[in-house]
Amino acid sequence: MNDRPTPADAFHLTPIGIIESDFPDKFGIPRQPGLATAARASLVLVPPFDDPLAVRGLTAFSHLWLTFVFHLSPEPAGPARWSPLVRPPRLGGNAKVGVFASRSTHRPNRLGLSLVELVEIDTSHGVRLGLRGADLVDGTPVLDIKPYLPWAEARPEARAGFAPEAPPTLAVSLSPEAEAMLARRPDGDSLRELILQVLAQDPRPAYRHGAEARIYGVRLRDVDVRFQALQEQTGPTTLRVVEVLSAEGRT
Amino acid sequence: MNDRPTPADAFHLTPIGIIESDFPDKFGIPRQPGLATAARASLVLVPPFDDPLAVRGLTAFSHLWLTFVFHLSPEPAGPARWSPLVRPPRLGGNAKVGVFASRSTHRPNRLGLSLVELVEIDTSHGVRLGLRGADLVDGTPVLDIKPYLPWAEARPEARAGFAPEAPPTLAVSLSPEAEAMLARRPDGDSLRELILQVLAQDPRPAYRHGAEARIYGVRLRDVDVRFQALQEQTGPTTLRVVEVLSAEGRT
Structure with missing residues (x-):
């Protein structure tokens, strides 16, 4: 159990679907989900995962977790490309915090996590999930979908350091x-x-x-x-x- | 943008750390985080990610997301090993739902997601995060840590289908x-x-x-x-x- 993993222990993960969204570029995308509810987005499942059975029962949940890859961020090509500190916009772009204390897209494994609303599921041709509040660039590869469990995951009392509330709006x-x-x-x-x-x-x-x-x-x-x-x-x-x-x- | 990903598009992800926990086996682990707060667990970061700078500022957050691999579940060796339906224990083990409507460990990419409490950070030898409420087997490889943002991620009003509340206890x-x-x-x-x-x-x-x-x-x-x-x-x-x-x- 105390064996340390090495790069040889890498896991090979395949997209289960691709995002189609109103955001063709990274620039302008809200920095968390739920901030731009007018944005249209769909998650289109890809073969062999485009089976309507795979989403059976999902419409009973109002919110989903999407785990995805920030595929437009630089690919980490070994430790040399990894940086332990980032400058979050919430701190004015000056102060540095640890990458694991941030939701920065420049992170090891480039994994993203977004809570989105599920609006509809269309299974007439493969599987297409209609989403609201997604903060995802068009073409984003998605690795997993999980239903949101409010009794386990809604913790309004949590302390959130330098990002204690939604950012102010202009x-x-x-x-x-x-x-x-x-x-x-x-x-x-x-x-x-x-x-x-x-x-x-x-x-x-x-x-x-x-x-x-x-x-x-x-x-x-x-x-x-x-x-x-x-x-x-x-x-x-x-x-x-x-x-x-x-x-x-x-x- | 409409190019569909293929297995050639696999992403190679490396563990950033390994869980040490009170659960040497899968059997008995609570089925969601937060249900057994007496369980001790640590996340030990591994090189090159065991840099105290990488967690700078993290103690200001009370809760963390861990993205990890269900490494004891069968490895998906191509589409043949993939099943679109699972039998969640919450439905008595009889009814089947889509794998993406469940939090089953038997899922494409074997990705897990747990909300845990951050108790302390020890940086005296590498980086060790003390956790509370973890539902993770000893040896679990962790791919990412993200701070929890209650204003974005606490949605007590969410509907949660066949798992609307915490399971009853005996x-x-x-x-x-x-x-x-x-x-x-x-x-x-x-x-x-x-x-x-x-x-x-x-x-x-x-x-x-x-x-x-x-x-x-x-x-x-x-x-x-x-x-x-x-x-x-x-x-x-x-x-x-x-x-x-x-x-x-x-x-």
């Missing part, structure tokens, strides 16, 4: 040009809601939290959302959507 | 011989508490839940706990600890 406004673009789309209402929820989380890098001239772009569904930080006199920073551009042909 | 009693054995041990009090908590969860197979003559054995720490199911006239089944034997030299 006010967001849209330019007339952005509103006009959204009005022309069949999914305009839900896309508008998604833009408001994503920008309220302030996706800018942690070290740039004042007002500034720079225009950022965040991709949601098939559009590029261009936004800027504004500051009223003595007021808080707000984010202003300058324009919403079709991203077609740009991928 | 009354447990100890024979005078068992009490005498415990009285002679320095850890007698905590071992007694552990025995009561573990047996209250009724570790017997789901299809044997009446009273019966059979004597079961469950290994805890370095002892074999021998117990039997008794039934009072018209009363509920109770579990009676017949004797507590030293398991020394038997492993």
